[in-house]
Amino acid sequence: MADDDKKTAGHGVEIKLEEVSKRYPGQKQAAVESVTMTIPAGETVVLVGPSGSGKTTTMRMINRLIEPTSGKITIGGQDVLGLDADKLRREIGYSIQQAGLFPHMTVGDNVGMVPGLVGWDKKRTSERVDEMLDLVNLDPAEYRDRYPRQLSGGQQQRVGVARALAANPPVLLMDEPFGAVDPITRGVLQDELMRLQADLGKTIVFVTHDFDEAVKLGDRIAVLGERSKILQYDTPEAILTNPADDTVAGFVGAGAALKQLTLRRVREIEVGEVPTATIDDAPSVLRERLGTRRGAIGLVLDKRNRPLRWATAREAGSVSDLSRAGRPVEDSVSRASTLQDALEAILTDDDGVAVVVGSRGEYVGVVDIDTVMNTIKALREENATDDAEETAGSEAAGSGADAS
Ligand SMILES: Nc1ncnc2c1ncn2[C@@H]1O[C@H](COP(=O)(O)OP(=O)(O)OP(=O)(O)O)[C@@H](O)[C@H]1O
Incomplete structure (x- = not known):
């Protein structure tokens, strides 16, 4: 496996489904009928x-948890039906709703299970377990020896992702992995997956019935109808701006322009600035920087430049120490956050601003509602121009036909 591990180096490989069908025993209709699709390496x-609609059935045929009735599936050019099913499964990461952890095994044993099965020695497995827990933001020293029931739902999902990645598989299958957690934790886990994937470049097949989640996470989305019929297979942007038919349009739902906010990142917009002072400064420093403009708000930063508190000039003036000025910064977004996340942070903030931090939590700037509204406006205008061009294009084609 060490050689395999080096060979693939964990990078994604292409998956191909060719006319794949599944009919469950005793069922009149196929659950999946003749699906053909290519999943590009690393996407x-x-x-x-x-x-x-057959999402889970389609996905589980890739690692042969469900055997196809007919058709061909290849992973990195290898026909999976010709491989030993157990071996195949160990080489494909798999993560499911509610994490599917073994309740009687510790977190460490759960994560180390597949590396152990494929013959990694104890030391290498144990180091890998710690590395994986770190990767999903769980302190190994604290969580390694706990049992799944001693974790929150979100932490269990993180362990599930760590376990799926442990043997460094090139392919990751994820079946509604974040379906059972609250919306806030879900957003955090989605962000973490995107951060991981930016480094790892796996080929990920992800099943969800949440279209917003699909837009946020997918390089491409396959919208499936009955019996897994592919209604549209394209980038999120293309599906949002140009749904293939009424069924897809229904799925995309209202507010497609708003949904495009999940495609845009904070780093694409210009962040603003507010006056700042560090915690060791005298309160008068911040007060003076804020000046006399009503409602102006500034940030108190810690020694490492991380935002700690919001304060107005009046609030800064009423304390002897900036560590007690105003109110704590509850929430922040990163440059990789989506504009939708930024909008949510803005809407839940008392003053309607979200603070943007860098990779070490340091202050980068702020975004407010005006910035986001301007982006929505620009997106709407872009879409309107696209639509107009298309109409003009098809009218020109139509008039050409008339003339002939
Ligand atoms: N073991 C089984 N035996 C018989 N029929 C099955 C079996 N598993 C799934 N089906 C049927 O196959 C079809 C597709 O199911 P599948 O679970 O793949 O859909 P899905 O899109 O993942 O659904 P959901 O979003 O509800 O999880 C359904 O009609 C389901 O009833």
């Missing part, structure tokens, strides 16, 4: 579609 492809 995240999200399968979305209504309940019962």
Whole structure:
């Protein structure tokens, strides 16, 4: 496995489905009928579609948890039906709703299970467990020896992702992995997955029925109808701006312009600035920097430049120490956060501003509602121009036909 591990170096490989069908025993209709699709190496492809459309069946045929009735599946050019099913499964990461951890095994044993099965020695496995827990933001010293029931739902999902990645598989199958956690934790886990994937470049097949999740995570989205019929397979942007038919349009739902906020990142917009002072400065420093403008708000930063508190000039003036000025900074967004996340942070903030931090939590700037509104406006205008060009294009084609 050490050689395999080096050979693939964990990078994604292409997955191909050719006319793949599944008919469950005793069922009149196929659950999946003749699906053909290519999942490019290193991309995240999200399968979305209504309940019962066959998303899970399609995905599970890739690692042969479900055997196809007919058709061909290749991973990195290898025909999976010709491989030993157990070996295949160990080489494909798999993470499911509610994490699917073994309750009687510690977190460490859960994460180290596949490396152990494929013959890694104890030391290498144990180092890998710690590395993986670190990767998903769980302190190994604190969590390694706990049992799954001693973790929150979000932490269990993180362990599930760590376990799926442990043997460094080139392919990761994720079946509604964040379906069972609250919306805030879900957002955090999605961000973490995107951060991981930016470094790891796995080929990820992700099943969800949440279209917003698909837009946020997918390089491409396959919108599936009954029996896994592919209604549209394209980038999130293309599906949002140009749904293939009414069914896809229905799935995209209202507010497509708003949904595009999940495609835009904070780093793409110009962040603003507010006056700042560090915690060791005298309160008068911040007060003076804020000046006399009503409602102006500034930030108190810690010694490492991380935002600690919001304060107005009046609030800064009423304390002897900036560590007690105003109110704590509750929430922040990063440059990689989506504008939707930024909008949510803005809307829940008392003053309607979200603070942007860098990779070490340091202050970078702020975004406010005006910045986000301007982006929405620009997106709407872009879409309107695209639509107009298309109409003009098809009218020109139509008039050409008339003339002939
Ligand atoms: N083991 C099984 N035996 C018979 N029929 C099955 C079996 N598993 C799934 N099905 C049927 O196959 C179809 C597709 O199911 P599948 O679970 O793949 O859909 P899905 O899109 O993942 O749904 P959901 O979003 O609800 O999880 C459904 O009609 C389901 O009832």
